[in-house]
Amino acid sequence: MRYWLFKTEPDVFSIDHLEREKISFWEGVRNYQARNHLRDDVKKKDLILFYHSSTNPLGIAGIAEVVEERLPDPFQFDPKSKYFDPKSKKEDPRWFGVKIKLHKRFKNFVTLDQIRETEGLEDMIVIRKGGRLSIQPVQKSEFDIILKLGK
Template identity: 75%
Template sequence: MKYWLFKTEPDVFSIDDLEREKISFWEGVRNYQARNYLRDEVKKGDLVLFYHSSTDPTGIVGVAEIVESRIPDPFQFDPNSKYFDPKSKKEDPRWFGVKLKLSKRFTNFLSLAELKTVKGLSKMVLVQKGSRLSIQPVQKSEFDTITKLGN
């Protein structure tokens, strides 16, 4: 099992949306490094820290579980979608997503500012200067520390 952090803008898709939908497809990733994680490394059963970005404050709000992995993003083939990619072919898709479900909401919202002060998280990708990737690997020790703080 691996651990991840997925960033989402809550005005586009929030933890409330994930809870309401039960299982949701994580689409629209158009960064090659994040795509490579989704295509090659994120697997069924992996756990995800659910992070609200582009809001004030930003932070981790809960945990989700991957229920299906390595799914070609159907929006890449839809010319009416903002995620359409004319270079992508159904027989050789360029973009991938996953399906996930909510595991738990945190009782405590964990802001990025707070996370930066926590011992044991100083090497976490999220707290590094310039870290903007929407899908990030998380070490088990970091995941355990964060889930303890969140509950």
């Protein structure tokens, strides 16, 4: 099992949306490094720190779980979608996503400031300068610390 941090803007898709939908397709990733994680590395049963970005405060609202892996993003084929990619072909998709479900809401929202101030989290990608990638690997030790902070 691997651990991840997925960033989302809560006004677009929040942990509340995920809870209502039960299972949701994580679509719209258009960064090649993040795509490569979704295509090659994120696997069924992996756990995800569900991070709210572009809000105040920034931070982690809970945990999601991957229920299906390596799925072509259907929006890449839809000319009406903002995620349409005319170079993508159904027989050779360029963009991928995963299906996720809510695993656990945190009782305590874990803020980015808390992450910055907590021993053992100083190497997390999310707090590094330039660490803007929407799909980021997380070490198990980091995941465990975040889990404790969220209880």
